[in-house]
Amino acid sequence: MKKADKKVKLRSQIILSAKEYKKYFAGKSFLYCYQKKCFEIIFSEECFLHLTGVATTLHAYDFYRKAVSGKLELNQFYFNDKHPFFTAKKKLAALPHLHTLTHEAVIILEELPSKTHLFKLGMTNIDFTIGIDETTNRFSQYSLVKKGKVCYPRSLRIKDKSIEKSRRCFFVDSIFSKEIRQRRYVQPLLIPNNSRINSAIESYLRPSLVKELRKNYIAYCNSK
Numbered sequence: 001m002k003k004a005d006k007k008v009k010l011r012s013q014i015i016l017s018a019k020e021y022k023k024y025f026a027g028k029s030f031l032y033c034y035q036k037k038c039f040e041i042i043f044s045e046e047c048f049l050h051l052t053g054v055a056t057t058l059h060a061y062d063f064y065r066k067a068v069s070g071k072l073e074l075n076q077f078y079f080n081d082k083h084p085f086f087t088a089k090k091k092l093a094a095l096p097h098l099h100t101l102t103h104e105a106v107i108i109l110e111e112l113p114s115k116t117h118l119f120k121l122g123m124t125n126i127d128f129t130i131g132i133d134e135t136t137n138r139f140s141q142y143s144l145v146k147k148g149k150v151c152y153p154r155s156l157r158i159k160d161k162s163i164e165k166s167r168r169c170f171f172v173d174s175i176f177s178k179e180i181r182q183r184r185y186v187q188p189l190l191i192p193n194n195s196r197i198n199s200a201i202e203s204y205l206r207p208s209l210v211k212e213l214r215k216n217y218i219a220y221c222n223s224k
Contacts, residue, residue, distance in 0.1 A: 004074075006085070006089075007074055008074065010054070010085075010088065010089065010092055011072060011074055011077075013092040013093070013095075013096075014052055014054070014067050014072060014077070014092060015067050015068075015070050015072060016096055017048075017052065017067075017092060017095040017096050017098075018048060018064060018067035018068040019068055020095075020096045020098070020099065021043065021048050021064075021068070021095075021098070022068050023099075024098075024099035024102065025043035025098075025099070026045075027179055027180055028042075028043075028177050028178065028179060028180060029041070029042050029139070029142065029143075029150075029177065029178055029179075029180045029185075030042075030043075030102055030175060030176070030177050030189075031144075031145070031175065031176040031177070031178075031185050031201075031204060032108065032123070032172055032174075032175055033172070033173045033174045033175070033176075033198070033201055034108045034170045034171065034172045034173050035170050035173075036198055036200060038145050038200075038201055038204065039121060039132075039145060039146075039151050040143050040144065040145050040146075040150055040151060041132060041150070041151040041152060041153065042139050042150050042151070042152055042180065043098075043152070043153055044137070044139065044152060045060075045061050045064040045065070046060040046061050046064070047060075047152050047153050047154070048060070048063070048064040048067070049063045049064060050153075050154060050155065050156075051091065051095055051098070051130075051153060051155075051156040052077075052088060052091060052092060052095065053083055053087045053088035053089075053090075053091035053092065053156070054077040054078070054079065054083055054088045055077065055078050055079060055080055055082065055083040056076055056077045056078070057076070058076055058077075063076070063077070090158045091156050091158060093158075094127065094128040094156065094158055095156065097127075097128075098128075098130075098156070100125060101123055101125060101130065102175060102177065102189055103175065103189045103190050104125055104190065105171055105172060105190065106123050106124060106125050106171075106172050107123070107124050107125070107126075107163060107169050107170065107171055107172070108121065108122070108123055108169065108170050108171075108172055109121065109122035109123065109124060109129070109162055109163065109166035109168070109169050110122075110166060110167055110168040110169070110170075111166060111167035111168065112129075112131055112162055112165060112166045112167075113165055113166075114131060114155065114157075117131070117154075117155075119131035119132055119133060119154070119155070120132065120133065120134060121133075121151065122162055122166060124162050124163065126159075126163075127158070127159060128156060128157065128158050128159070129156070129157045129158075129160060129162040130153040130154075130155065130156055130157075131153070131154050131155035131156075131157065132151050132152070132153060132154065133151065133152060133154045134146075134149050134150070134151050134152075135149070135150065135151075135152055136148055136149060136150075137150065137152075139180055142180050142181055142182075144184075144185075144203075144204045145204065172190065173191075173195060173198075174188070174190055174191040174195065174197070174201075175188075175189040175190040175191070176188055176189060176191075176204075176205065176209075177189055184204060184205055184206040184207075184209075185204055185205050185206065185209070186205075186206045186209060188209065188213070191213065195217070196217050197210065197213050197214070197217075
């Protein structure tokens, strides 16, 4: 396949990935709980560019908007030593499936190193990993776990032995979602019926959801 044809194919993958990103992440916040710990992560529009592996002269938000509308031009992204074609190709093959990290029993990583950065947190399903950092941005005012702070995906890595590289790793216990501006988490995305919600996280959940989860747990215990 000619170089120009390869770039056309990657453009299609970028657009597809942007549409999937919008479908599953736009306007939402996710709460991950493990080992009596919690963190919130928001996949904002600006984060999309860094997950594709390509370089561009566009602002990250503009890149996402052009991609999701299908208007991204071939001359608006490129590759270089820092953003090699081969790496972008691997990332864009995985990126449409990024949403699986929000409803599967993923592994949470603590202190995940890369060649140039130490991520405080990471998340993996073995096939791919996201490096997670913490920041203050326009969404921070809606955070519940850490007031004024929110986590975001900074890097997407493919089959990089992240579990072995991280200092500690744990299976996630539960995952919840909400619209960013909602005051409490309302949607359980992953929670086993035999799991009792830790009282420490109940304050992050809508009271009706807490009641429902308690009811399900009691029903499970009574069935045994």
